[in-house]
Amino acid sequence: MSDTTSAPLNRLSWLRTSHSFLNAIAASPNARWLLLNGTQHLLSSSAVLAELTTEQVKSFLGPEPWFGQGKDEGQTLTANELGTFTESARHRGPRIVFLGLHDALSTVNALPTSDFTDPETAVAKLNGTPYFAFDIGEANASAFLEEHKQFSWGEARPLMMNVTLDKLSLALFTESRSMVDWNLRNKFCPACGSPTFSQWGGWKLSCSTLLPWADNTGKEPCPTAKGLHNFAHPRTDPVVITLVLDETGEKVLMGRGKKFPGKFYSALAGFIEPAETFEDSVIREIWEEAGVKVWDVQYHSTQPWPFPANLMVGFYARADSSQTIRVDLDNELADARWFTRAEVLEVVNHKLGSNLSGRDHKRLDEITDGPSGKAAAGEAAPVVEDEPPFRVPPTGAIAGVLIRDWAFGKKTFAPIQKGNL
Amino acid sequence: MSDTTSAPLNRLSWLRTSHSFLNAIAASPNARWLLLNGTQHLLSSSAVLAELTTEQVKSFLGPEPWFGQGKDEGQTLTANELGTFTESARHRGPRIVFLGLHDALSTVNALPTSDFTDPETAVAKLNGTPYFAFDIGEANASAFLEEHKQFSWGEARPLMMNVTLDKLSLALFTESRSMVDWNLRNKFCPACGSPTFSQWGGWKLSCSTLLPWADNTGKEPCPTAKGLHNFAHPRTDPVVITLVLDETGEKVLMGRGKKFPGKFYSALAGFIEPAETFEDSVIREIWEEAGVKVWDVQYHSTQPWPFPANLMVGFYARADSSQTIRVDLDNELADARWFTRAEVLEVVNHKLGSNLSGRDHKRLDEITDGPSGKAAAGEAAPVVEDEPPFRVPPTGAIAGVLIRDWAFGKKTFAPIQKGNL
Numbered sequence: 041m042s043d044t045t046s047a048p049l050n051r052l053s054w055l056r057t058s059h060s061f062l063n064a065i066a067a068s069p070n071a072r073w074l075l076l077n078g079t080q081h082l083l084s085s086s087a088v089l090a091e092l093t094t095e096q097v098k099s100f101l102g103p104e105p106w107f108g109q110g111k112d113e114g115q116t117l118t119a120n121e122l123g124t125f126t127e128s129a130r131h132r133g134p135r136i137v138f139l140g141l142h143d144a145l146s147t148v149n150a151l152p153t154s155d156f157t158d159p160e161t162a163v164a165k166l167n168g169t170p171y172f173a174f175d176i177g178e179a180n181a182s183a184f185l186e187e188h189k190q191f192s193w194g195e196a197r198p199l200m201m202n203v204t205l206d207k208l209s210l211a212l213f214t215e216s217r218s219m220v221d222w223n224l225r226n227k228f229c230p231a232c233g234s235p236t237f238s239q240w241g242g243w244k245l246s247c248s249t250l251l252p253w254a255d256n257t258g259k260e261p262c263p264t265a266k267g268l269h270n271f272a273h274p275r276t277d278p279v280v281i282t283l284v285l286d287e288t289g290e291k292v293l294m295g296r297g298k299k300f301p302g303k304f305y306s307a308l309a310g311f312i313e314p315a316e317t318f319e320d321s322v323i324r325e326i327w328e329e330a331g332v333k334v335w336d337v338q339y340h341s342t343q344p345w346p347f348p349a350n351l352m353v354g355f356y357a358r359a360d361s362s363q364t365i366r367v368d369l370d371n372e373l374a375d376a377r378w379f380t381r382a383e384v385l386e387v388v389n390h391k392l393g394s395n396l397s398g399r400d401h402k403r404l405d406e407i408t409d410g411p412s413g414k415a416a417a418g419e420a421a422p423v424v425e426d427e428p429p430f431r432v433p434p435t436g437a438i439a440g441v442l443i444r445d446w447a448f449g450k451k452t453f454a455p456i457q458k459g460n461l
Numbered sequence: 462m463s464d465t466t467s468a469p470l471n472r473l474s475w476l477r478t479s480h481s482f483l484n485a486i487a488a489s490p491n492a493r494w495l496l497l498n499g500t501q502h503l504l505s506s507s508a509v510l511a512e513l514t515t516e517q518v519k520s521f522l523g524p525e526p527w528f529g530q531g532k533d534e535g536q537t538l539t540a541n542e543l544g545t546f547t548e549s550a551r552h553r554g555p556r557i558v559f560l561g562l563h564d565a566l567s568t569v570n571a572l573p574t575s576d577f578t579d580p581e582t583a584v585a586k587l588n589g590t591p592y593f594a595f596d597i598g599e600a601n602a603s604a605f606l607e608e609h610k611q612f613s614w615g616e617a618r619p620l621m622m623n624v625t626l627d628k629l630s631l632a633l634f635t636e637s638r639s640m641v642d643w644n645l646r647n648k649f650c651p652a653c654g655s656p657t658f659s660q661w662g663g664w665k666l667s668c669s670t671l672l673p674w675a676d677n678t679g680k681e682p683c684p685t686a687k688g689l690h691n692f693a694h695p696r697t698d699p700v701v702i703t704l705v706l707d708e709t710g711e712k713v714l715m716g717r718g719k720k721f722p723g724k725f726y727s728a729l730a731g732f733i734e735p736a737e738t739f740e741d742s743v744i745r746e747i748w749e750e751a752g753v754k755v756w757d758v759q760y761h762s763t764q765p766w767p768f769p770a771n772l773m774v775g776f777y778a779r780a781d782s783s784q785t786i787r788v789d790l791d792n793e794l795a796d797a798r799w800f801t802r803a804e805v806l807e808v809v810n811h812k813l814g815s816n817l818s819g820r821d822h823k824r825l826d827e828i829t830d831g832p833s834g835k836a837a838a839g840e841a842a843p844v845v846e847d848e849p850p851f852r853v854p855p856t857g858a859i860a861g862v863l864i865r866d867w868a869f870g871k872k873t874f875a876p877i878q879k880g881n882l
Contacts (some may be wrong), residue, residue, distance in 0.1 A: 046741070046745070046748075047744070051734065053734070127647065175703075214735075217736075218735035218736055219735055225693070226652075227651065228649055228651050230647040230648065230692070231647075232648075233650075233654040243734075268769060269646065270696060271646070271692075273732070274735050276699060276733055276735055278697060278772070283656075312772070313472065314640055314662075314695050314696075314697055314765065314770055315635035315636035315638075316468065318772075319762075320467070324472065324474075333467070342738040342739045343738065344735065344737060344738065346735065346736060348691065348778065351738075351739075368473065371475065
């Protein structure tokens, strides 16, 4: 997570405003499409993300043009209609997200906005695979499986937690999961309550009262007609997650969330709030959850966590372990306590130390998405012979990395004299 | 910004769900209120944030109870009405934000949810000043000044950029600016288009169709009736901002945004996108804006930037300075180039090296909020005798800190052998 090679998808973000570019690259024979049905992805027979061609998905996209749609079906925007609120407009058909091009950031192949005049030729010269994603809708989702029995719909979270996905698959999963969710979830304008429509290849949502042909008789002008509005752009919710070390650097503070699956302990986490630095937020969260004051907050790395749009920001911090732990302040944790390096090593070296059953995944889903109809507790716990004394998150989650980087000594922390606290 | 003492306001976030607590603390004689009118704060005669008592603002708040409002005016929620969607409900009157208590995080004074039964007595025991904020509305804003001539309405951004505000004032300004804006801006439910109402002392917005007495005849149930929805909670938009150093560590890459005030150069910045780590985002932004590939991305610190809800996340990164700079990819910068330490030192040591005129502030406002009616370019530029060759941001902005920490050698960077690039 902390390596700094570039991401596998080149998002070509500045070309999203060009419907000619998007239409050309979407029609390219190289283009590949991920399908979603709510929170589920279309998976191939080998349970990895299915990648379909444009031909295979065309019937779900509605009539062309797919981007830069004019007032009437089948029409492209006229010169008169072009403007800020129609850039790459898509107000008919499922909202399509352009994920990017699987290609290194290359200045040789780059398509600058400044000389972008012949999209088809420019797109034909691009190397790499362009990726798109959209939500197919529940009715189509079942029908699609009837006709394509090699596929299935599945939650990809277990893939992310338990399996070492290749970098491209992880990027495709993460970006499509967050972006399709954002497009699905935000159907109405927060400023005036009118329906929204899609722009910029899925990266902007605007108020339909701003379309040049909108009939706004009797309506107040939408406040989004002027100024900039953050809700028009995708949202990312930073979560600070912190492994707290004691003054010796040999013990860590971990907690058990009330809804965690059995025996799991982890680093303490919480959403940041407006007007906080990350460091403020780390201090507040650990105090609220465990009653412990920390200092010396040190950044580790970040991990996108697309359920639906979190960004986990990992930290270490120090605390005086003689402080009384109390979990009755915000009542989020069932328990919080200090663990020695030996205790943690026993678990991370145990073959089941980070084992997650299907039932565990279900509980984790509920933490993010709220309770589902079916109670996880109703299912039988798996019987395991050689059980670890407790469990910690796997390396697929940043908490698992923070814990192991400390436990295995990859990150070292000097002892602190009590007098210096 | 990178110090890790706790923030001056104790947000007591877990008590926001209790209307008894909020009503008691809002009525406390110690409580102080910040007033906003859109993006402007009420300022006292000495041009600092005005702090009013509950008595002074009462007439604008509507009838009590202020929190936990039942169906009819003047009614508190009944036991039957209490539930997730009515916790601290405020569906009448301006949306009030509880900012927190000016008090160290103290476990002695802490009010746990677990034994919180007598709010008045508990609140009376609290030390420190509780702070609230709300938007008074345009009509009331003028009327208020008529009656209270010692006050004025003003944009507080210049305060933040040019003056060293004390820590409490900065926290009050930042939190109230972001939170009141969020409450004002999000009037309708993104899931179904119905009006929203306020919960949790301004920290949650819910769909009015979920109020137990809502008449939803003929409406589809709102999707927010089930599961968790991030738009119900305040939004923070992380922006990565990076000072790029060359292989020697003696030169930095800075850019001039097309809309920047005259002669300003700064670190390169951009919003992060879903599914990016900060490091991914730093690499993408610098490549998009300047055509330069960077590596070795190092975290510096964060700064809340409440226009309206950004969090600036500061980084250093390294690049091979022999790469061709090109700003024609995303066309955001007018210019980007390398500056030597001597060139930067001349500016940061110049008394006007970070000077911001009122006109400059206006241009900066427009970058955040979009163009205003009045063109900044129409006003005469101030004539200055001893002009610096260029300007850089002041220390009130994180870019100014990144630049000075490098220029003055507070942060040092070893040269990198060309062969190791």
